[in-house]
Amino acid sequence: MYRARQVVEAGIVASLCGRLSARERRALHAHVKQEQRALKSGAVEECVRLAGQFHLLLAKLAVAPDVQAFLGKLVVRTELYKALFDPSKASNCASNEHGRLVDAFEAGELDAALAAMREHLSELEARVLAQAVGARPDDLAAVFAKDVNAS
Numbered sequence: 001m002y003r004a005r006q007v008v009e010a011g012i013v014a015s016l017c018g019r020l021s022a023r024e025r026r027a028l029h030a031h032v033k034q035e036q037r038a039l040k041s042g043a044v045e046e047c048v049r050l051a052g053q054f055h056l057l058l059a060k061l062a063v064a065p066d067v068q069a070f071l072g073k074l075v076v077r078t079e080l081y082k083a084l085f086d087p088s089k090a091s092n093c094a095s096n097e098h099g100r101l102v103d104a105f106e107a108g109e110l111d112a113a114l115a116a117m118r119e120h121l122s123e124l125e126a127r128v129l130a131q132a133v134g135a136r137p138d139d140l141a142a143v144f145a146k147d148v149n150a151s
Helices: 002-014 022-041 042-063 065-087 093-107 110-132 137-150
Strands: none
Touching: 002 065, 002 093, 022 042, 022 093, 022 110, 042 065, 042 093, 042 110, 065 110, 093 110
């Protein structure tokens, strides 16, 4: 799943780099500022939600509805794993990494933008996998049982 995100998002990055309008750049900067505000306020769930939405915003800006729909499915799955297994859910990684990506877009630096996205997604995957390896299957059953019993 993470490999699929790497491939899909590399294509999105390539299609956007150096081609964003002023309005689109403002939208990306505004989104990164929202991420920073959520982080500063300690709104963990909001940080996770906004981090995923950043990637969907990129797909939307690429004007590729099919890619956007496919990426949406991947983001939902990987954000679920992040919510369950990433101990640094509200870390400043996402907003900092997203900010670097936007800077590379603006500068038209495709290699830097691709590297920023690759590193960002690889870091997320590494954090999630490090925690998931230690989780027992019954741990997940307990997590989901709480949600079912709460309904």
